[in-house]
Amino acid sequence: MFRTLVEVLRHGLKNRSFVIGGTISLLFFLVAFLSYFWTPYPVEDINIADKLLKPSSRYLLGTDHFGRDILSMLIKGARNSVIVAFVAIGIGIGCGVPLGLTAAAQKGWMDELIMRFNDFTFAFPSLISAIMITAILGPGSVNSIIAIGIFNVPVFARVARGAALSIWKREFILAARSAGKGPFRISVEHILPNISSMLIVQATIQFALGILAEASLSYLGLGTQPPMPSWGKMLNEAQTFLHFAPQLAIYPGLAIALTVMGLNLFGDGLRDVLDPKLRRSR
Amino acid sequence: MTLLKVQDLCVTLNTSHGPQQVISHINFSMNAGEKLGIVGESGCGKSITALAMMSLLPPDSKTSGKIILEGRDILTLNSKEICSIRGNRIGMIFQEPMTALNPVQQIGAQISESIYLHMKLNQKQTIERVKELMDKVGLPVSRFGLNLYPHQLSGGQRQRVMIAMAIACNPDILIADEPTTALDVTVQEQILDLIRDLADSSGMALIMISHDLGVIAQTTQNVMVMYTGSIVEMGSTVDVFQNMKHPYTYGLFSAIPHAGSSAHLCRKRLSSIPGQVPELHLRPRGCNFADRCSRASKMCKAKDPVATRVSDHHQVWCYHPLKEEDKQ
Amino acid sequence: MRIFLVKRIFTLVLTLLVATLVVFVVLEILPGDPASVMLGINAEADTLNALREELGINRPVWVRYTSWVANLVTGNLGISYTYDVPVSELILSRITISFPLALLAMTLSTLIAIPLGILAASNHNKPMDFLVMSFSQIGIAIPNFWFAMLLTILFSVTLRVLPAGGFAGWDAGIVPVLKSFLLPTIALALPQAAILARVTRSALLEVLKEDFIRTARAKGVTNQGTLWKHALRNALIPVVTIMGLQFSFLLAGTIIIENVFYLPGIGRLIFQAISQRDLIVVKNLVILLAATVIMINFMVDLLYAVIDPRLRGGNDV
Numbered sequence: 001m002f003r004t005l006v007e008v009l010r011h012g013l014k015n016r017s018f019v020i021g022g023t024i025s026l027l028f029f030l031v032a033f034l035s036y037f038w039t040p041y042p043v044e045d046i047n048i049a050d051k052l053l054k055p056s057s058r059y060l061l062g063t064d065h066f067g068r069d070i071l072s073m074l075i076k077g078a079r080n081s082v083i084v085a086f087v088a089i090g091i092g093i094g095c096g097v098p099l100g101l102t103a104a105a106q107k108g109w110m111d112e113l114i115m116r117f118n119d120f121t122f123a124f125p126s127l128i129s130a131i132m133i134t135a136i137l138g139p140g141s142v143n144s145i146i147a148i149g150i151f152n153v154p155v156f157a158r159v160a161r162g163a164a165l166s167i168w169k170r171e172f173i174l175a176a177r178s179a180g181k182g183p184f185r186i187s188v189e190h191i192l193p194n195i196s197s198m199l200i201v202q203a204t205i206q207f208a209l210g211i212l213a214e215a216s217l218s219y220l221g222l223g224t225q226p227p228m229p230s231w232g233k234m235l236n237e238a239q240t241f242l243h244f245a246p247q248l249a250i251y252p253g254l255a256i257a258l259t260v261m262g263l264n265l266f267g268d269g270l271r272d273v274l275d276p277k278l279r280r281s282r
Numbered sequence: 283m284t285l286l287k288v289q290d291l292c293v294t295l296n297t298s299h300g301p302q303q304v305i306s307h308i309n310f311s312m313n314a315g316e317k318l319g320i321v322g323e324s325g326c327g328k329s330i331t332a333l334a335m336m337s338l339l340p341p342d343s344k345t346s347g348k349i350i351l352e353g354r355d356i357l358t359l360n361s362k363e364i365c366s367i368r369g370n371r372i373g374m375i376f377q378e379p380m381t382a383l384n385p386v387q388q389i390g391a392q393i394s395e396s397i398y399l400h401m402k403l404n405q406k407q408t409i410e411r412v413k414e415l416m417d418k419v420g421l422p423v424s425r426f427g428l429n430l431y432p433h434q435l436s437g438g439q440r441q442r443v444m445i446a447m448a449i450a451c452n453p454d455i456l457i458a459d460e461p462t463t464a465l466d467v468t469v470q471e472q473i474l475d476l477i478r479d480l481a482d483s484s485g486m487a488l489i490m491i492s493h494d495l496g497v498i499a500q501t502t503q504n505v506m507v508m509y510t511g512s513i514v515e516m517g518s519t520v521d522v523f524q525n526m527k528h529p530y531t532y533g534l535f536s537a538i539p540h541a542g543s544s545a546h547l548c549r550k551r552l553s554s555i556p557g558q559v560p561e562l563h564l565r566p567r568g569c570n571f572a573d574r575c576s577r578a579s580k581m582c583k584a585k586d587p588v589a590t591r592v593s594d595h596h597q598v599w600c601y602h603p604l605k606e607e608d609k610q
Numbered sequence: 611m612r613i614f615l616v617k618r619i620f621t622l623v624l625t626l627l628v629a630t631l632v633v634f635v636v637l638e639i640l641p642g643d644p645a646s647v648m649l650g651i652n653a654e655a656d657t658l659n660a661l662r663e664e665l666g667i668n669r670p671v672w673v674r675y676t677s678w679v680a681n682l683v684t685g686n687l688g689i690s691y692t693y694d695v696p697v698s699e700l701i702l703s704r705i706t707i708s709f710p711l712a713l714l715a716m717t718l719s720t721l722i723a724i725p726l727g728i729l730a731a732s733n734h735n736k737p738m739d740f741l742v743m744s745f746s747q748i749g750i751a752i753p754n755f756w757f758a759m760l761l762t763i764l765f766s767v768t769l770r771v772l773p774a775g776g777f778a779g780w781d782a783g784i785v786p787v788l789k790s791f792l793l794p795t796i797a798l799a800l801p802q803a804a805i806l807a808r809v810t811r812s813a814l815l816e817v818l819k820e821d822f823i824r825t826a827r828a829k830g831v832t833n834q835g836t837l838w839k840h841a842l843r844n845a846l847i848p849v850v851t852i853m854g855l856q857f858s859f860l861l862a863g864t865i866i867i868e869n870v871f872y873l874p875g876i877g878r879l880i881f882q883a884i885s886q887r888d889l890i891v892v893k894n895l896v897i898l899l900a901a902t903v904i905m906i907n908f909m910v911d912l913l914y915a916v917i918d919p920r921l922r923g924g925n926d927v
Contacts, residue, residue, distance in 0.1 A: 120625055122855065123903045124632075127862035128896060132633070135884055135892045136641040208751075215753050216866055220881065235756055239870070242774065246763045253756030261751035336828055361832065369830035376828075381821040386843050386919055396829040431919045447829060 011273045018269025024262025032078040041069035043076050044227045052245050061251055064234070065241060070248070073229040074255050080141070080230045081259070084223070085210030087145045089203050092152025097199065099153070100160025101191060104168060105183040114161070118154035126151045126213050127220075134222045141230075144223035148213045152206055159202045163195035197274035204267035208260045215256050231256050285454055285487055286312040286335075291347035293330055293339065301344070302562040304330050305511045308347070314454065317481060317488040319502035319519060321495060321534070325559055327511040328491045332457045335489075336374055337364045351454075370400040373448030377460040379440035383432035389443050390428025396450040415446040420476060438469035442476070449480060455487045456480075462497065474501055495534060499523060504595070507531050510559060510570040512586075517596030527592055527603035529575045530555070569600070577602040614915060622908045629900045630682065634675050637893045643667070648691060648887045665890075687894040692886045697894045700879060707777060707875035711791060712864050715798035720853070723803040727810025727849075732837055734815060742807060749804020754863050758797035758870040765793060775872035794871045798863050802856055809852045813845040820844070846917050854910030858903045 012018040040060070047067030055062040061070040103114040130147035137143060167173065168191070176186050217223035218232030226233065231252040238248035291308040294301050305327045312318055320328040333339050335349055337356060349356040351371065356364070368374075376382050384392060393412045397403060403411065413423045419442040432440055441461060448456055458477055462470035478501050481488040490501045498505055498519065505522050507515040507530065515528040526532050533555035557574035560566065569587050572578040579601065587599045641647045645661040666674060681688065687697035730742035766774035772793055778786035817823070818841050826836045868877030876895065883891035915921045 116621075116625075119907070120628060123625070123629065123858065123900055123907065125858040125862045125903075127865060128899055131880060131884065131892070132636050132896055135637060135887075135889060136647055212751075212753055216755065216862070219753075219755055220866060220869060222884075232753075235753075235759065239759060242759065242762055243767050246767065249756070249759045249763065253753065253759065256753050256756065257748075257751045261747060264747065264751060338824065338827060365830045365832050367830070368828055374828045376821065376825060378821055382825045384822045384826070384840055384844070386917065387840075395826075395831065399830050433920045444825065447825070 021265025039072035088148035091149030096156030100157040104164035208263035319498035322508035527598040718799035723806035731814035
């Protein structure tokens with residue numbers, strides 16, 4: 001396990017997307033982690049006296065309309081994004097991968113059913129699900145997590161199913177079946193490890209999409225609520241001040257764009273590294 | 283009358299190990315109406331030679347030498363000129379009929395495409411010609427409509443469509459790259475017969491590429507044996523097959539399982555050539571076959587062998603060609 | 611071909627029914643008592659009961675469901691609790707904003723993306739390819755509402771050539787209407803175009819590697835010819851899939867962008883309904899949106915059969 005990690009790193013460091021994307025992503029996670037221990041200023045305090053200040057040595061990125069330090073809010077917002085996107089992926093993988101594996105293992109009507117379910121869920125983008133949940137529960141980050149998570153399920157189910165189907169055709173699976181192993185054991189012991197790299201790459205992509213989705217939902221007021229800062233909410237509040245303080249809109253958006261781009265690049269690089277390796281070692 | 287002359291052809295491809303020379307210094311020529319076979323294992327460069335003649339190699343490959351067709355060197359032509367030769371003066375059919383046809387286009391349209399490109403026929407004449415071609419390749423129009431899609435046809439039928447496409451403009455040369463390898467045994471015979479008959483009736487020259495000695499025996503007058511990018515033996519098919527001189531050619535023949543009345547041959551174990559074809563980037567100096575050859579000497583490993591004339595229509599590239607006693 | 615059509619229509623109806631079930635369960639059953647959701651926990655018992663009567667909550671579940679579906683099919687989308695007007699009226703007045711916006715955005719996105727994708731694929735590994743890929747990377751990462759804000763900062767705040775939001779109204783004339791639509795359309799279209807361009811490029815590159823492309827070249831078809839006559843139609847299949855999927859994202863995007871630019875469309879309606887806790891509007895609007903997406907996917911499926919003859923289920927020889 002450790003050896004493959006080192007190998008991945010070795011190949012990865014030669015890949016430009018991997019390096020650039022990986023650095024940005026690492027930075028992002030470190031910042032999110034940092035927020036648990038320290039932010040330059042507390043984000044809960046409202047300090048009207050210092051509102052709408054331009055960037056200075058005191059407030060590195062300036063302050064918003066409540067006098068809160070923008071940098072601190074960005075840092076804590078990173079944490080919020082990570083948590084929402086991460087749990088959403090957890091839901092996606094936890095529900096989607098078993099579904100996909102089952103569909104590939106059972107085929108027949110079970111497969112049809114799961115594929116129909118998939119297609120159906122695609123008709124409800126996260127936004128619509130979030131709207132429905134908010135309508136009955138009221139807004140909150142849990143809504144975002146559920147809504148984004150629900151949409152992740154068919155994505156992972158489809159990837160898992162597709163990858164699993166091609167592994168099922170391989171000869172060593174035939175050998176395992178001849179030895180008497182049932183489909184459940186085969187799925188867990190043989191199929192899963194072989195599709196894991198595809199799942200990891202997809203997870204990176206969905207993580208990036210999750211951050212975007214979280215930002216959209218909190219922008220609309222459906223997701224994370226104050227006092228927890230979220231990048232989307234910051235953009236929403238910045239909209240009123242577009243004429244006086246446009247920088248309020250630029251920083252959070254830049255944070256989102258850079259993070260998502262970094263994660264996407266990392267995912268691309270990871271795919272380049274894991275995929276040819278997979279092909280060669282077979 | 284010489285139709286095609288290949289001089290000192292070398293091809294270098296870009297691989298994961300960097301640029302590698304896959305064909306070195308190939309020389310041969312063909313007359314009009316001649317049937318030439320190219321035989322060798324996978325990876326020996328036979329397909330690459332054919333693709334080089336059509337100028338269909340990947341854009342990052344390097345080709346040197348001359349391929350002279352009707353007095354013009356194909357390798358010096360610009361893309362417009364090349365496109366007027368492909369499908370027109372030279373036709374080619376490929377190995378995998380299942381994937382070689384456009385899945386969303388009707389077969390009639392696919393066959394008529396070369397006609398539109400190269401012949402000045404109006405629509406009515408084109409359709410007539412397409413129907414003619416389909417009849418010729420064994421797909422009578424009464425059973426096979428022009429508006430069929432490839433997925434509605436079997437492998438053998440698709441291969442016939444490919445043949446129709448390739449001969450649509452009456453090319454001077456037809457290149458068949460392993461045309462029957464992917465087909466059922468029963469269909470193979472039919473397709474080979476079809477190709478041979480078409481070549482015979484139209485006076486078209488044929489280059490038959492195969493790893494199957496039986497195919498070569500059935501369809502060719504002359505044959506070229508290739509190994510790791512070079513020709514090792516060349517001559518008339520009868521001569522080479524009955525009087526082979528290169529140890530590799532002999533090895534190929536010995537590897538064929540024997541059935542029938544020759545009892546002593548049946549009892550023998552299947553022989554195989556020891557060792558493996560060297561990877562592209564690991565090809566040794568001198569004769570590429572030396573590592574696997576029981577007759578190799580120091581000279582073989584030091585210098586590339588040159589052509590030795592065995593008879594009027596037979597050459598071999600070997601320092602120690604086989605004699606009758608050596609073959610057992 | 612007929613069997614294909616029948617199967618598809620059957621799936622369509624089934625999917626629509628399941629959608630209604632899901633929306634019904636989530637918005638009527640799960641909250642327990644829709645009346646208290648709408649009126650708040652501090653509402654008086656009398657008002658609650660009156661509302662329950664009005665909504666017909668006291669009827670058995672399956673009656674409520676079937677009467678709702680029956681109403682939907684006949685076009686009766688209920689009466690908005692907040693405005694006391696039929697929901698269908700509300701929707702009709704808003705759809706004149708949302709529908710043109712979505713259409714314009716989809717058109718612009720396709721017009722930008724597909725040529726760019728083709729350009730990138732035919733210049734693979736050359737500077738143009740790299741340029742298109744970079745544009746695509748940036749476009750994918752930018753949230754469309756942020757992009758909308760940036761456009762506003764540039765064109766409304768700094769250059770003052772376009773309005774920052776609001777809708778001039780159809781009577782104001784065609785030019786002010788177009789001006790109101792311009793920034794929203796660009797904000798919606800560009801991120802979508804980024805994804806679509808990438809998909810087009812990779813679909814084309816994949817197809818160009820296929821055997822039948824080599825066959826075409828062996829016939830003497832030029833590089834341009836193979837691209838346009840052979841590769842493109844085969845590449846369209848995955849591209850059309852993505853375009854269909856994109857529609858649901860486009861819908862979500864339209865809702866967001868309407869909120870950014872204060873356009874009185876379906877998006878704003880839904881949010882007003884949420885903040886006013888008007889479950890009737892929310893419920894009917896959600897099923898309408900879901901049904902639209904499902905219908906579009908259905909039409910994309912039909913489009914497949916037009917593009918790819920293998921799906922038409924013809925008879926083999």
